[in-house]
Amino acid sequence: MNHLVFEVGLAIALIALSGLISSKLRFSVIPFYILIGMAVGPHAMQWWHFDFRFIESAPLIEFMGRIGVLFLLFYLGLEFSVGRLIKSGRSIAVGGSIYIGINFTLGLLIGFMSGFPLAETLIIAGITTISSSAIVAKVLVDLKRTANSETEMILGIIMFEDVFLAVYISILSGLVLSGSSSLGGVLLSAVIALGFMLLVLIIGRKAVPLLNRLLNIRSNELFSLVVFASLFLLAGFSETIHVAEAIGALLLGLVLAETDHRERIEHLILPFRDFFGAIFFFSFGLTINPMELGGAVWLSLAAVVVTLIGNYAAGMLAGRSAGLSSKASNNIGLTIVSRGEFSIILANLGKAGGLMTIIQPFAALYVLILAILGPLLTKESKHVYNLLNRVFKFKDAQKKKPDSMVLHEDGSV
Known part of the structure; x- marks a missing residue:
């Protein structure tokens, strides 16, 4: 433990350096965080004269990264509204079903056409279906x-994916780890996940007057402790019932966004979101072994191409089904294309089940490519939309009456 503080300090310095480089290049910072972690990780030591392995600090850096995901999703919830989410329940269910249906089907096709057995194919389909909540946020x-x-639909799809993931992991755990699966256990996992999310949203909205009184705390120290305790307790409890801890953080943010203290909480959370969020992407890069990626190049590239096409089509269909414009639907398909933490979890499940060794390098390379392309495509969504509109001539693109939204130069609507 003698070098723990130094190792953490070195990690933060590298993260800051990569952030400065991305700022100079005017490029999304996320790929730089991932690549610097990958470059100095425990698997790349032969490239360097110095020891960057972060041996003593690795568990701490990983835990700080988990905290980063919580803050990212919590802040995203604060920026939204539980009222809007509940009112849009039907359109979110339709949009989420479209998104999962298209991407999961394409994932199955990738596995079967590549000649993988059933278990490997199911793992690959899961890897290519679930978006990265952290990167999207x-x-x-x-x-x-x-x-x-x-954004309403994007958040809804993220939550819909989590219900799907809870059910899917239950099925895969039975098939891959024990060779069987209990239908009752799968249904119970789905009911618990969905019921928990609905319960938090409904009760949270009803409890807004009470929350306003409870959070009326003059001391900033006590206010911070109450907010942080609520965040970690709800996120931690979510994980115990097989709902992703990040979704628990998102739910709390959605609830507290309805209170009179939203702006104070945002001001409190902002620096933690930026600091721990950066560490998450760095810690993710540390887990990637560059020396194992070569054998999965063609499979990963093929999966990336199929995912980009399927994801965009799913986003357009989901957005249009909710009555959104083509521009807004375009943004959905490009924003949720990134893959990340959930894909790695599924790959690790395949490793634990003794499946083919190509699964992990495939997942790592696939996730790395989309973690880089996703933020870039989202930032350049205006140019992507204009380019595709020339080819497909989206129906609402020629309306003389402009949409209620304005597309800015940076790609925001």
């Missing part, structure tokens, strides 16, 4: 799109 905040009309 970071992009929405960085591009100042939290108030956009399509």
Whole structure:
């Protein structure tokens, strides 16, 4: 433990350096955080004259990264509204079903056409279906799109994915780890996940007057302790019932966004969101072994191409089904294309089940590519939309009457 503080300080310095480089290049900072972690991680030591392995600090850096995901999703919830989410329940269910249906089907096709057995194919389909909540949240905040009309659908799809993930992991755990799966256990996991989310949203909205009184605390220290305790307790409890801890953080943010203390909480959370969020992407890069990626290049590239096409089509269909414009629907398909933490979780499940060794390098390379492309495509969504509109001539693109939204130069709506 003698070098713990030094190792953490070195990690933060590298993160800051990569952030400065991205700022100079005017490029999304997320890929730089991931790449610097990958470059100095425990698997790349032969490239360097110095020891950057972060041996003593690795568990702490990983935990700080988990905290970063919580703050990212919590802040995203604060920027939204539980009232809007509840009112849009039907459109979110339809949009989420469209998104999952298209991407999961394409994932199955990738697995079967590549000649993988059933278990490996199911793992690959899961990897290619679930978006990265952390990257999506970071992009929405960085591009100042939290108030956009399509953000409602994006958040809804993220939550819908979590219900799907809870059920899917239950099924895969039975198939991959024990060779069987209990239908009752799968249904119970789905009911618990969905019921918990609805319960938090409904009770939270009813309890707004009580929360206003409870949070009326003059001391900033006590106010911070109450907010942080609520965040970690709800996120931690979510994980115990097989709902992603990040979704628990998102739910709390949605509830507290309805209170009179939203702006004070945002001001409190902002520096923690930026600091721990950066550490998450760095810690994610540390887990990638560059030396194992070569054997999965063609499979990963094929999956990336299929995902980009399927994700965009799903986003357009989901947005149009909710009555959004083509521009807003375009933003949905591009924003949620990133893959990340959930894909790695599924790959680790395949490793634990003794499946083919190509699964992990495939997941790492696939996630890395989309973690880089996702933020870039989202930032350049205006240019992507204009380019595709020339080819497909979206129906509402020629309306003389402009949409209620304005597309800015930075790609925000």
